[in-house]
Amino acid sequence: MKxxxxxxxxxxxxxxxxxxxxxxxxxxxxxxxxxxxLLTMIFGDKGYYLNxxxxxxxxxxxxxxxxxxxxxxPEEEEITGIIEGLARDGLFDWTLxxxxxxxxxxxxxxxxxxxxxxxxxxxxxxLWLLDEAEMRAISGRSAVLENFLKQEDRSIxxxxxxxxxxxxxxxxxxxxxxxxxxxxASRTRQKTFGKYGHVLLDSAELEKxxxxxxxxxxxxxxxxxxxxxxxxxxxxxxxALAIKRWGIEAVKERGGGKNKNxxxxxxxxxxxxHNFSEQAFDYDAIQRAMREGKGGDSHRxxxxxxxxxxxxxx
Numbered sequence: 324m325k326x327x328x329x330x331x332x333x334x335x336x337x338x339x340x341x342x343x344x345x346x347x348x349x350x351x352x353x354x355x356x357x358x359x360x361l362l363t364m365i366f367g368d369k370g371y372y373l374n375x376x377x378x379x380x381x382x383x384x385x386x387x388x389x390x391x392x393x394x395x396x397p398e399e400e401e402i403t404g405i406i407e408g409l410a411r412d413g414l415f416d417w418t419l420x421x422x423x424x425x426x427x428x429x430x431x432x433x434x435x436x437x438x439x440x441x442x443x444x445x446x447x448x449x450l451w452l453l454d455e456a457e458m459r460a461i462s463g464r465s466a467v468l469e470n471f472l473k474q475e476d477r478s479i480x481x482x483x484x485x486x487x488x489x490x491x492x493x494x495x496x497x498x499x500x501x502x503x504x505x506x507x508a509s510r511t512r513q514k515t516f517g518k519y520g521h522v523l524l525d526s527a528e529l530e531k532x533x534x535x536x537x538x539x540x541x542x543x544x545x546x547x548x549x550x551x552x553x554x555x556x557x558x559x560x561x562x563a564l565a566i567k568r569w570g571i572e573a574v575k576e577r578g579g580g581k582n583k584n585x586x587x588x589x590x591x592x593x594x595x596x597h598n599f600s601e602q603a604f605d606y607d608a609i610q611r612a613m614r615e616g617k618g619g620d621s622h623r624x625x626x627x628x629x630x631x632x633x634x635x636x637x
Contacts, residue, residue: 326445327370328437331362342412350405353397357405358414360390361425371434372450375406376423383425416452421495428452432461439465446470516542517549521558528563536571544570547577 338355346354364386365373375383384402391397397405410420415427431453438444439462446467458468514529516522522545524532532541544566552558559565 327367328434331366331433331437340414342414345412346405346408349408350397350401353391353401354405354408356391357387357397357402358409360387361406361409362430363390365425365430366434370438370444371431372419372424372426372447374423375420375425379423419450419452424450426450426452428457432457435465435467436461438467442466444470448474516545516562517552518546519549519553521552522549522562522566524563532563532566535567540571540574541566543574547573 343355343358361373361383364383365371373383380403384399384406387402387406388396388399406415406425407420409415410417410425413427415425419426431451435453435458444466448471451471455468455471458465458471462468513523513525516524524545529541536544545562548559548562548565548570
């Protein structure tokens with residue numbers, strides 16, 4: 324028996340809905356497209372709600388991404404952020420969202436209006452947001468209304484929502500405590516790298532970096548980062564990201580890897596960590612300056628040349 328519906332009305336004021344203001348300013352017009360994609364999934368599946376819990380969340384996000392495939396398609400993290408924003412801004416019921424369900428009064432009114440003539444619909448009234456008056460305002464003849472009135476307690480919906488909210492509150496606190504324990508465990512698993520021990524990497528980060536760049540290259544980049552942090556006093560919350568973004572390039576520029584200049588037979592060295600706004604430390608330039616200073620090789624060469632010239636004139 325079909326549960327979903329084949330169409331749903333598109334309200335002309337949807338795009339200009341004030342509830343989209345924050346989302347559009349943060350994510351752009353893609354937030355509206357994500358909402359329309361979710362409506363399609365809701366109405367086409369259960370008809371009035373969609374499961375969005377730990378077991379189904381990745382599948383929902385994947386299907387939304389599949390609807391939005393193409394140029395400038397959003398990332399998974401962006402989709403999850405938009406969906407949560409839709410619930411926070413009232414386009415989905417926030418209480419049921421926290422219980423792992425996507426629905427709203429507007430969605431259920433649409434479903435109720437279109438299915439008035441249907442019989443034997445499977446309903447979960449613990450997720451139903453409409454009361455008797457709201458349903459009668461749309462139609463007094465509906466199997467949904469009849470089944471709703473047969474409930475022993477007509478306020479079962481609001482009661483269950485309260486129970487769900489309390490239960491989810493406890494689950495949320497437990498998740499927060501679990502996340503904190505995992506973060507502490509992750510910090511204890513971190514190893515120090517470099518002479519001064521400023522670079523911290525856990526086993527997962529180290530394994531990923533070694534697989535991408537090689538163990539030797541990663542250790543050299545960690546050493547350079549450690550020296551830089553010691554000289555400048557700068558500290559990083561994510562040393563793996565710093566190594567990936569410019570630490571590896573710094574090793575290559577210091578002779579630890581091949582670059583375009585080496586392929587062309589040139590031996591041009593650049594200062595490591597040159598992408599930083601702080602002053603770069605060019606050790607080669609310091610050595611050249613020392614050679615060209617007083618008592619340096621260049622002055623001895625000049626003196627020898629002058630002596631040779633004086634002898635020739637004599």
